[in-house]
Amino acid sequence: MRAAVYIRVSTNEQVQEGYSIKAQKMKLEAYAVSQGWDIVQYYVDEGLSAKDMERAELKRMLGSLDKDVFDCVLVYRLDRLTRSVLDLYEMIKLFEKHAIKFKSATEVYDTTTATGRLFVTLIASLAQWERENTGERISFGMEQKAREGKWVNNRPPYGYDIAGDYLEVNQREAKMIRELFDLYLEGKSMHKIAIELNERNIASKRKALWQQGTVGYILKNPLYKGTMRYNYRKNKENYFEVEDAVPPIIDKDKFDTVQNLMQKRKTFPAKSATSTYMFSQIGKCARCGGGLVGKSSTVIRGEKEYYSQSYRCTKRTFGGCDLPSIASNYLESQFHKYLTSWDLSSFDDQTGDGQSSNTLLIEEYEKELAGIEKRRAKWQYAWANENISDEDFQKRSKEELDRESQIRLELNEIRGAEQKEPTISAEYLKSITSAWSKLSSVEKKQFMQLSVKEIKVDKITKERNPESVVIKSITFY
Incomplete structure (x- = not known):
């Protein structure tokens, strides 16, 4: 019989009841020897409750059921595996589906018989009842206090x-x-x-x-x-x-x-979001559709130093576009003129879908998760053969578990996020237009980030004046 050992311990149990990882490991190994079984895999969850199945090692074990790695799951006690009757029922169904037996080293259970399954279910039901009965009383009291505006946590937030x-x-x-x-x-x-x-x-x-x-x-x-x-x-x-x-x-x-x-x-690179170039990332070339990037220059004439900003098409660098550089102050002047001359009474609110592709980032995260899985298997093998200490094993497991949890959280945010863009009203545009000259560069930048999705620009003459710049279209959120 190839056995997979599942060990779980919470901090309180380890201290008060002697259920340390090392103690469970020794007793389970002795039990396996007495039965003539070979332990082929270890799954260890440290400092976690059995109230649900949100445990990394438990999930890894269940994910291995269809890989023909082991024939039996061995635990020290039933409550090491779960305290939820519903979770237990689901796990037993999974075990049966893959012809995997379930054994407790200290309790007489055999899930291959109807009587054995009944005992397992009864014990788990009592454990769940006790936990939920206590949890409901505490939860109800805390929720009611919160609805009354009372603070129920032990620590106050900053401020x-x-x-x-x-x-x-x-x-x-x-x-x-x-x-x-x-x-x-x-x-x-x-x-x-x-x-x-x-x-x-x-x-x-x-x-x-x-x-x-x-x-x-x-x-x-x-x-x-x-x-x-x-x-x-x-x-x-x-x-x-x-x-x-x-x-x-x-x-x-x-x-x-x-x-x-x-x-x-979220839609702008960090550097662009806080730069002084208010049209970066939203400015587009009307000729080729390329993005506009800002650049600055300093010219010394006599004793005076002159600083200027301008925008150029990204495709011009590689000979893919012939749009000349556009002075930042000319573009800003034409932008304000565009808003001033526009009939805002016919302005229709628009919304953007706000979605961007994160395929490469998701792939990198998935590769890192696969690497964590491989390293975990190596450490468990080394720990089982006593090549590394319990403390070293626990430290490495915690580090990997923390990193895995962080990655999965970020993956869920990336996959499930639906960014909601603010909508812009005609009244808001009107107020910004009238106060434009009084706004600071930071306030203007904020307005562009919050309001403008895209602005297409062209330069029609070589003259050095605002009229040489033409705004073809503006798309607002």
């Missing part, structure tokens, strides 16, 4: 302190939250904001270094406009929000503006 059952603003941290939102609106990326905060020795709530993800989490969290969310990460089917549950730090208009800006920046 707040816990005052009894509620959150109150931490004025020192709230000042940094407001500055963080302003820095993003000024054109700085999340990565640059994190670097700046670290350079200024501004501590996070957990006294850790600021990272891009930390900044992004704050920018996306509606808590800062006063809306508390519950079941955001887990039990998403029961997700809900409670408006005006906490004192806001950021006003709603600014928060919504940041959300729209983040959606738009």
